[in-house]
Amino acid sequence: QVQLQESGPGLVKPSETLSVTCTVSGYSISSGYFWGWIRQPPGKGLEWIGSIYHGGTTYYNPSLKSRVTMSVDTSKNQFSLMLRSVTAADTAVYYCARLNCTGGSCYPDYWGQGTLVPVSS
Amino acid sequence: DIQMTQSPSSLSASVGDRVIITCRTSQNIDNFLNWYQQKSGKAPKLLIYAASSLQSGVPSRFSGSGSGTHFTLTISSLQPEDFAVYYCQQSSSIPSITFGQGTRLEIK
Numbered sequence: 001q002v003q004l005q006e007s008g009p010g011l012v013k014p015s016e017t018l019s020v021t022c023t024v025s026g027y028s029i030s031s032g033y034f035w036g037w038i039r040q041p042p043g044k045g046l047e048w049i050g051s052i053y054h055g056g057t058t059y060y061n062p063s064l065k066s067r068v069t070m071s072v073d074t075s076k077n078q079f080s081l082m083l084r085s086v087t088a089a090d091t092a093v094y095y096c097a098r099l100n101c102t103g104g105s106c107y108p109d110y111w112g113q114g115t116l117v118p119v120s121s
Numbered sequence: 122d123i124q125m126t127q128s129p130s131s132l133s134a135s136v137g138d139r140v141i142i143t144c145r146t147s148q149n150i151d152n153f154l155n156w157y158q159q160k161s162g163k164a165p166k167l168l169i170y171a172a173s174s175l176q177s178g179v180p181s182r183f184s185g186s187g188s189g190t191h192f193t194l195t196i197s198s199l200q201p202e203d204f205a206v207y208y209c210q211q212s213s214s215i216p217s218i219t220f221g222q223g224t225r226l227e228i229k
Contacts, residue, residue: 034216045223046165046208051216059216095164099216105153105171106212111164 002026004096004112012090012119018083022096022112023076030054030074034099036108037070037081039092047092051099051106052079091119123148123213127221133229134199142194142224144187144209154192156185157208159223165208169194204228 008020022035029035037049050060052070060068064083072079083090093116097108124147134140144154152172157165167176169185172192182197196203209221 036216036218038218046210046220048218048220051218053216061217099218100170101212101215103171104151104215105155106215106218107155107167107170107210108165108218109167109170109176111166114164 002098002110004098004110006094006096006112006115008094008115008117012086012117013121014087014119015085018086018090018117018119019080020094020115020117021078021080023078025077027098029072029077029079034101034106035072035079036097036099038095038097038108040095040114041092049081086119088119092117123150123211123219125209125211125219125221127209127224129224130222131225131227133227135229136199136201138199140196140199140226142207144192144194144221146190146211148213149189150211150213152188153211153213154187155210156194157210158205159208160205
């Protein structure tokens with residue numbers, strides 16, 4: 001059974017960098033699939049942040065691209081998100097997910113439980 | 122960019138009702154449309170992929186249909202555990218993905 005678990009900072013100050021890591025169990029990241037980050041501000045909808053392949057190729061949401069870096073560590077079976085220069089608008093639950101991309105479609109089929117990252121001084 | 126419009130944004134229904142949620146896209150996406158259920162405080166759960174394929178373990182009262190720009194999620198007979206928020210999702214440019222704005226399904 002594929003399981004994902006986010007670990008985050010708990011609280012980030014405005015203008016600082018948010019860092020969240022996703023640890024995958026039950027499946028080896030290096031075996032394939034895209035892995036992604038999705039966020040949800042309190043009471044709002046879902047926003048895709050970016051996706052990364054096990055070889056390190058990344059794809060970012062254009063609206064966040066200038067502030068986002070994603071990376072993968074296959075030795076630890078983890079992938080990570082960094083979001084720079086955060087503001088209160090970046091307060092959200094951050095989810096990691098496995099993306100099943102086949103036949104022209106791509107969808108998250110396994111999700112972590114999410115980690116709430118407030119941005120506040 | 123492909124725009125997605127879910128309707129209604131909220132819906133009140135009773136246990137046993139048949140419910141239909143609609144998702145429209147601004148461009149043809151063939152059958153590359155997926156549906157999720159999200160309960161309060163939980164991660165979204167995949168219900169339907171490729172417009173009409175039922176994800177393993179999802180009850181058969183959930184069904185999806187459509188292609189091109191018009192898609193529907195149908196719950197044939199609402200159960201108490203079905204009250205949640207539902208999202209459609211598409212991936213016009215793999216592996217980027219986009220979600221609809223959500224439909225909140227509430228108990229009447």
